[in-house]
Amino acid sequence: MILHRRSLLTSMGGLMVLSGCGALSALSDATAVLDAYELRAPDLPQAARMLQRGLSIEQPTTSGALDVDRILIRPNLVQSLYLPGARWSDKTPLMFQTVMLRAFEDTGALAYVGRRPLGGSGDIALISEITDFQAELSEDRRTATTRIRLVARMVRESDARVLARRSFQAAAPAASTDTLEIVQSFNTASDALLTDLVRWGLGVMGAQLPGV
Numbered sequence: 312m313i314l315h316r317r318s319l320l321t322s323m324g325g326l327m328v329l330s331g332c333g334a335l336s337a338l339s340d341a342t343a344v345l346d347a348y349e350l351r352a353p354d355l356p357q358a359a360r361m362l363q364r365g366l367s368i369e370q371p372t373t374s375g376a377l378d379v380d381r382i383l384i385r386p387n388l389v390q391s392l393y394l395p396g397a398r399w400s401d402k403t404p405l406m407f408q409t410v411m412l413r414a415f416e417d418t419g420a421l422a423y424v425g426r427r428p429l430g431g432s433g434d435i436a437l438i439s440e441i442t443d444f445q446a447e448l449s450e451d452r453r454t455a456t457t458r459i460r461l462v463a464r465m466v467r468e469s470d471a472r473v474l475a476r477r478s479f480q481a482a483a484p485a486a487s488t489d490t491l492e493i494v495q496s497f498n499t500a501s502d503a504l505l506t507d508l509v510r511w512g513l514g515v516m517g518a519q520l521p522g523v
Contacts (some may be wrong), residue, residue: 323431334479344427348382348494349400352413353502355509356521358420364434365423366415367468370408372439377403382493383445384451391445403444407461411437414505420518428468435474435516439463446485448491455485457496459504465515466491475515479504 376383380402381393399406408426416424423429428436443460460480464473481501485492511521 326341330424336383345396345398346490347398347400350406350410350498350501352407352410352417353506354475355418355506357411358418358491358518358520360495362420362516363422365425366421366430366435366437366512366516367425367427368408368411368437370426371439371441373404375442377441379403380406382497383498384455385445385447385494394446394493397494403409404441407441407444410501410510411439411505415512418513418520419522420513421516431479432466434459435464436466436468437512438466439488442515443480446496453488453495454486455493456482457493457500458482459483459497459500461504461508463508463512465512467506475511477511479508479511481507 339501376391379393380398380400382397382399383395383403384392401409412424412426415421423433427433433488436492440462441460442462443458446455446457450456458480460478462478465475466473481500481503483496483503485496513520
């Protein structure tokens with residue numbers, strides 16, 4: 312079932328929960344049925360006017376540990392595990408590309424936002440790399456902190472010139488290692504990062520949202 316951001320189930324942070332929840336333990340069986348979760352775009356203000364410009368958002372690149380649909384957990388700096396009984400709705404890069412698209416599109420600031428240039432040519436491309444997208448356990452393994460980091464470049468399609476580059480990062484605590492608590496912390500960190508990314512990206516293109 313879909314849980315809308317403004318529904319009575321706001322404790323789940325606007326996540327799409329397809330079924331159930333789990334608790335942190337050892338690496339789960341790859342053959343097991345996994346509950347699926349999806350991040351949602353942040354609530355951003357509407358632009359006062361729409362620019363007649365297009366933005367294509369390419370799928371982010373990332374490392375092999377993140378190029379999967381599993382929810383990455385780091386017990387320490389050198390170890391990677393995946394949350395048992397749970398997965399993202401798509402592989403992490405594709406899921407985050409989708410939520411970036413929604414975030415830019417929902418502002419109404421641009422005439423076109425898509426995964427590729429409209430009609431084979433376009434104005435600006437957003438190219439990015441996800442370097443962090445994990446929950447890091449506390450020393451006692453009772454709580455966790457989610458960290459997301461994205462390096463973004465705004466590139467002019469006509470000549471491939473990099474117009475701007477910036478690194479974005481956000482962190483959010485999880486009060487426990489319960490699956491919903493951890494996924495909620497991902498959504499909180501994602502909201503903060505995407506808000507900064509959208510405002511920056513639109514500014515590079517000559518648009519501005521209210522509240523700046």
